[in-house]
Amino acid sequence: MHIHALQTLLDFAFFYPLAMSLIWMSGGLIYFFRWERTEPSRVKPPPLSSYPLVSLIVPCHNESEHVRETLTQLAKQTYPSFEIIAVNDGSTDDTGAQLDQLIKEIPELRVLHLAANRGKATGLRAAALAAKGDYLVCIDGDAMLDTYATHWLVMHMLDSPRVGAVTGNPRIRNRSTLLGRLQVGEFSSIIGLIKRAQRVYGRIFTVSGVISAFRKTALHDVGYWNTDMVTEDIDVSWRLQMRHWEIRYEPNALCWILMPETLRGLWRQRLRWAQGGSEVLLRYGLHLLRWRERRMWMVALEFVVSLAWSFDMAVIVLLWLIGLVVKLPPSLHVPTFIPQWNGVVLGMICMLQFLISLLIDRRYETRIGRNYYWMIWYPLVYWMLTTATSIVALPKAILKRRGTLAIWTSPDRGI
Structure with a gap:
């Protein structure tokens, strides 16, 4: 009986990533052949039926090294009607002073100063309430938005009134280390x-926080971003879709971002992501049991x-480590972690x-294929x-007090 239990653990460890890879590949290919392959070149997006005002929102906290570059690039959008709202969220460096200086250089720029660090969600809420546009494009304070990105994002909003958000295509800027290339x-x-x-399958787990567009009425419908x-x-992705707003993905909306290139920075970032997923599951899991939320069931x-x-x-790892020190019964013995036939598969x-x-993404980066060599190390990492x-994040999410403000922490921005 115990031997069967151990075999079940081993089978699950093998078949889950195998099944998910097949699902992702099939879905990605369906998306490519249905929508992506027939799209025009990224540098010549299709004309829109109208060009409503769009508010480009940039929440900032201690972004003195990047904010000038980010906003200067943002002002180069080819979309003809936009404003820029930068939020200085209690920065302790000279971010605020730089933003005030940039007002003189960028006519479309407005700046909101918050006296204390209240978190990204608070900054986004403040900017959304101050925005004049019916559509919001939100990026991070260290990101570089492609000049055509706003055009591609707004295209989906005009295509259907049920589209509440569109997530863009983040691309890594810093590639000087193995972690960056991975x-x-x-x-x-x-x-x-x-x-x-x-x-393709109906619901998206999350928009990319670094590049996403929102319909303002959809945000108002769900109460904007939760600050805790x-x-x-x-969180906002789940709430929008639970209110039956549609979220789409637009790979042509490129945004160049900085990512951690140290193990410590990568750990902190991925722990936050894992905790965030656990938090939304704990908060909304019971709501998803209703039949009307059935389209969210697969994501959850x-x-x-x-x-x-x-x-x-x-x-499995714990049993293997214990087996190196003491002799375990056959029902608990994990013989090796050296890849066998299943590892090769x-x-x-x-x-x-x-x-x-990588073949699909050649549309957006012609030389991306040279990173294929480094990907052999990625599954293990x-x-x-x-x-x-995931193991560390779940208890953190369970023990976190509801209503605790999620404030900014300065991330590792790589080399």
């Missing part, structure tokens, strides 16, 4: 492919199963997934990181 492949083969697949959630982007189920897989992997499927995603952060 994340280039990750955003392409994991995040980009997942969003394509989720768009670690990841405000996941995939997250629950991924959590179960992380704990499954932790049990998973590795081949992962490399196929990476290849498909990704699975270990996912397992560890």
Whole structure:
């Protein structure tokens, strides 16, 4: 009986990533052939029926090194009608002074100064309430928005009044280390492919907090961003879709971002992401049991199963480590972690997934294929990181007091 239990753990550890890779690949290919392949070149987006005012929102906290570059690039949008709202959220460096100076240089810019650090969600709410546009495009204070991105995002809003949000396509700027190169492949083969697949299958787990567009009436309908959630982007995505607003993915809306290139910085970032997912599941899980929320069931189920897989992997690793020190009974003995036939199969499927995603993404980066070599190391890094952060994040989410303000912390921005 116990032997069967251990075999079940091992089978689940193998078949879950295999099944998800197949789902992501099939969904990504369906998306590509249905929508992406027939789109015009990114540098010549299709004309729109109208060009309503769009408010470009940039929440900032201690962004003195990047804010000038970010806003200067943002002002180069080819979209003809926009304003820029930058929020200085209690910065302790000279971000506020730089923003005041930039007002003189960028006519479209307005600045809101918050006296204390109140968190990204508070800054977004303040800017949304001050915005003159019916559509909001939100980016981070260190991001570089492609000049055509606003055009591509607004296109979906005009296409259907049920579209409440559109998530863009983040691209990694810093690639000087192995971790940076691994994340280039990750955003392409994991995040980009997942969003394509989720768009095909009906619901998207989250918009990208670094680049996303919102219909203001949709935000008003759900009460804007919650200020007590670690990841405000996941939270607002779930609430919008639970109110039956549609979220779309637009790969042509490129946004160049900085990512952690140290293990400590990467750990902190992924722990926050994992905690944010657990928080929304704990807060809205019971609401999803209603029949009217059935289209969210697959998104929630995939997250629950991924959590179960992380704990499954932790049990297997723990049994293997204990077996190195003491002799365990056969029903608990994990003989080796050296890849056997199943490890080879998973590795081949992962490399196929990476290849498909990089071929699709060549539309946006012609030389992205050179990162394929580095991706052979990614499954090991990704699975270990996912397992560890999921296990640590769940109790943090359970123990967190509701209503606690989620304030800014300065992230690792890489090299």
